[in-house]
Amino acid sequence: MTTFIFRVIVNAVALWVAALLVKGIHLGAGTTESTVWTALIVALVFGVVNALIKPIVSFFAFPLVVLTIGLFTFIVNAFMLQITEWIADPLGLNFTIDHFWWDAVWGAVIITLVSWALSMFVPDGD
Secondary structure, three states, X not given: OHHHHHHHHHHHHHHHHHHHHOOOEEEOOOOHHHHHHHHHHHHHHHHHHHHHOHHHHHHXXXXXXXXXXXXXXXXXXXXXXXXXXXXXXXXXXXEEEOOHHHHHHHHHHHHHHHHHHHHOOOOOOO
16 A cells, blocks of 8 residues: 555656756645645546556557657647546546646656656665
8 A cells, every 4th residue: 555655655756857847847835735745646546547547548559659769658648638638627536637748758768767666766666
């Protein structure tokens, strides 16, 4: 359970960093507390999207991933980020992405790098 909580926190930090670095990604509005809670809930939604939808999309995208020597994985990750935005809107979460190609793809690259760097400090199992 603690590993799950750490992973959600790592995703929340990665989303927050992406929102800071990419002008087209907006996460939370108002107070710092509301931004932190929004980041945590969006990270939870992002984790669920990655657990349920990403394996299916990755299966069908496998030929393109092989053809591009793995670079298409960033497009798949950007699509997962876009799906998270679509789910966040009906939930009333203030998480928006202005453009897919510029903002979501760069956001996916940043989230991947930050998550990778922070996951070095998260234990592997419970």
